[in-house]
Amino acid sequence: MGAFLLAATATTAHAQGSVTLFGLVDDGLNYTSNIRGHSLWEMASGDAQGSRWGIRGSEDLGGGIKAVFQLENGFDVNSGRLMEGGREFGRQAYVGVSSANVGTLTFGRQYDSLVEFLGPLTANGNWGGYLFEHPYDNDNTDNSFRLDNAVQFYSANFAGFQFGATYAFSNNPGEFSTNNAQSVGASYTNGNLTVAAAYLNVANPGANAFGAVTTNDAGFIAARQRIYGAGVNYHLDQVLIGFVYSHTELRDPTAYAYISGSIVPDGQRVSSLKFDNYEVNANWYITPATMLGAMYDFTQAKLDASGGTSKPKWHTIGLMLDYNLSKRTDIYAQTSYQRSINAHSGTALDQAYTGGADDSSSTERQFVGRVGIRHKF
Numbered sequence: 001m002g003a004f005l006l007a008a009t010a011t012t013a014h015a016q017g018s019v020t021l022f023g024l025v026d027d028g029l030n031y032t033s034n035i036r037g038h039s040l041w042e043m044a045s046g047d048a049q050g051s052r053w054g055i056r057g058s059e060d061l062g063g064g065i066k067a068v069f070q071l072e073n074g075f076d077v078n079s080g081r082l083m084e085g086g087r088e089f090g091r092q093a094y095v096g097v098s099s100a101n102v103g104t105l106t107f108g109r110q111y112d113s114l115v116e117f118l119g120p121l122t123a124n125g126n127w128g129g130y131l132f133e134h135p136y137d138n139d140n141t142d143n144s145f146r147l148d149n150a151v152q153f154y155s156a157n158f159a160g161f162q163f164g165a166t167y168a169f170s171n172n173p174g175e176f177s178t179n180n181a182q183s184v185g186a187s188y189t190n191g192n193l194t195v196a197a198a199y200l201n202v203a204n205p206g207a208n209a210f211g212a213v214t215t216n217d218a219g220f221i222a223a224r225q226r227i228y229g230a231g232v233n234y235h236l237d238q239v240l241i242g243f244v245y246s247h248t249e250l251r252d253p254t255a256y257a258y259i260s261g262s263i264v265p266d267g268q269r270v271s272s273l274k275f276d277n278y279e280v281n282a283n284w285y286i287t288p289a290t291m292l293g294a295m296y297d298f299t300q301a302k303l304d305a306s307g308g309t310s311k312p313k314w315h316t317i318g319l320m321l322d323y324n325l326s327k328r329t330d331i332y333a334q335t336s337y338q339r340s341i342n343a344h345s346g347t348a349l350d351q352a353y354t355g356g357a358d359d360s361s362s363t364e365r366q367f368v369g370r371v372g373i374r375h376k377f
Contacts, residue, residue, distance in 0.1 A: 016060045023053030027077040028372025037362035045077040047356045047370055048129040052091055069095040085216035103155035110150045113164050113185030113198040115143045121196055121231035122244050123281040123295035131336035131368055132318040133355035135299050136256055138275040139227050139246040144219045147181050147212050160189045168212035179204040179211025192235035199228045223252035238285040248275040259360050261348025268305045275301045293320040303345050310345035314338055328376045340364040
């Protein structure tokens with residue numbers, strides 16, 4: 001009798017909810033032509049997709065409502081260390097409620113609308129990863145940072161239309177507007193066509209350890225980071241082509257966390273740094289198992305410093321060949337080349353810095369090549 005009751009309870013619990021363990025392991029060998037004047041061969045984890053494991057689940061609450069949660073960890077395969085500033089669940093950590101007819105409301109550490117709506121239309125945010133990001137991932141389409149303390153609504157799909165909005169609290173007493181964030185986005189899919197637009201505003205990114213974008217998570221440290229963009233993808237049989245434009249404005253920037261050089265000229269103050277990114281991309285499924293992808297991005301910037309204005313520009317070209325060994329395992333090769341031109345800013349912006357590289361080049365050129373293997377579970 002006891003065994004019967006235990007089995008009945010287990011069956012009921014299974015019918016009411018579910019918990020899924022998932023993950024991805026991406027590792028490979030990189031060659032970078034120039035990092036601070038030296039070439040480098042290295043093992044690198046997560047360049048095509050960040051290595052991760054996580055738990056997601058749901059519970060049926062009745063009336064078409066579910067409780068949902070997700071805890072997702074990022075890690076480095078080659079060292080075993082935690083990523084995202086050493087957080088245990090640095091990729092995502094949220095809980096909320098969901099309705100298939102209305103949408104999902106969640107609370108925790110989450111992606112902003114640029115990552116969710118615009119990122120999938122870019123090469124770096126869809127099939128390419130780090131090597132194909134726009135310079136310094138200035139528009140966050142490659143998901144360099146998340147939003148802490150975030151309340152997010154993501155709508156259901158209404159005949160191809162979806163939208164979302166996020167507000168992230170500063171969590172600092174007496175400083176409600178210091179290091180908070182707001183983000184909105186929308187997409188529409190009709191047959192082979194997808195269009196999307198998104199906006200993000202972060203006050204004082206990197207200003208402290210408790211706000212929306214904390215010190216150990218921010219790329220740019222600034223008084224404000226404001227981003228908007230739009231894009232389009234179109235399927236032609238086995239070919240996907242896309243175009244994305246994004247604009248980033250940084251007010252009073254003081255540093256960029258992932259390079260050793262400074263983005264501020266010696267002895268000067270930078271009042272603003274702006275980026276305009278123009279990307280075209282395409283991928284072609286030559287066979288059901290073989291994909292060839294290519295992207296080109298042109299980025300122009302404007303650095304307003306106390307000593308004058310400079311206008312750095314970058315050309316970035318990326319190629320990827322991917323072959324699926326099975327439904328869950330693939331091998332791939334990637335190359336990315338970047339050239340910085342007409343900079344003359346007296347800062348690290350004068351040198352090339354390709355996504356996936358450990359630091360800036362000592363010249364205006366940088367090349368990264370990678371071969372990797374990826375397994376999903």
